[in-house]
Amino acid sequence: MKFLLLGILAVLLPLAFLKLCYALGTISVIRRTKGALFVSTSRAKIKAILDELEGQANFRLVDLGCGDGRFLRAVYQRFGIAGEGYEINPWAYFLACLKNRLNGAPVKVYRKNFFKADLSTYDVIFFYLFPDLLLDLAPKLRKEAKPGTIIISANFPLPGFNPYKVLKVEDPIYFYRV
Template sequence: MWIVLIFVIITIGYFLFFWIIPFSLKGAIYDPSNKEAVKKMVELAQIKPGEKSVDLGSGDGRVVIEFAKKGIQAHGYEINPLLVIISRINIRKAGLKGKAFIHWNNFWKVDLSQYDIITVFQVSFAMDRLEKKLMYELKPGARVISNYWTFPNWRPSKYEKDVYVYEKKINYIFYE
């Protein structure tokens, strides 16, 4: 009897924190990037010393942590408060406090112009709006790395294994 009750409570909690809350806060569901995709995102980013990265919808912080491990300042924006707590715990466990940061905020309301590398693993219906936001906010030389989903109008400068890299050139994104 107790096992069934505990299972029901855990199931309800899972749906509440990873499905219902994100949708009510206008966020996506929690669907983390797998380890291979994260590794490929870091590799394709071609990180340079002194750069800053940001992960939009940072989930449990795994992308932020991997970028911080490469020696750059890494940020993440997450709207789900439970995932923010989990991310911050993961950052402490990784020994990256002061190098990796998770912000409890809606990334749609944040100016992204300070970042050199932007990583995303969003859903298809968000990519058009995100493309427009990034077009206007990113500085020249910024790179956008997208796991799985593509932008409707931009052409990637490179891609491997469902990871796409887009580069902002001067005042526009090259369309090839």
């Protein structure tokens, strides 16, 4: 009985610790993210986006609010392109760095607010952000994204932009070209 109880505690305590890290990471940035949570992009959406990008010449990619870096790793695995990501949630940032290192993906993740980043050098800009943040992001993209830049928004349309393509994979994925 004692070993069973110790076994249960050995499983539950690390899980409780991980959940606490997630909660503290979310709470620490809730104001800056306007309530947006760290939610991973599904594998099905990532595959659809990568299929759409197939045939593009070597491109410079950024993932705004990259979470655990899942999209960046998938781009690297498929195209050999080491993109960059921005993540302010400390827990998601930690996971991205850890998973990138474990998977040997040489992508860069910055623990920095992407609103303070210069987006003018990227050819592809990807994000899975909530509508409140998109209202603030749209003017920045209009000002900084260079002509020809592909902008990809998972789930929510980018205000003031007209998509050239919308894929329905679980939820919509919007593709824009500047």
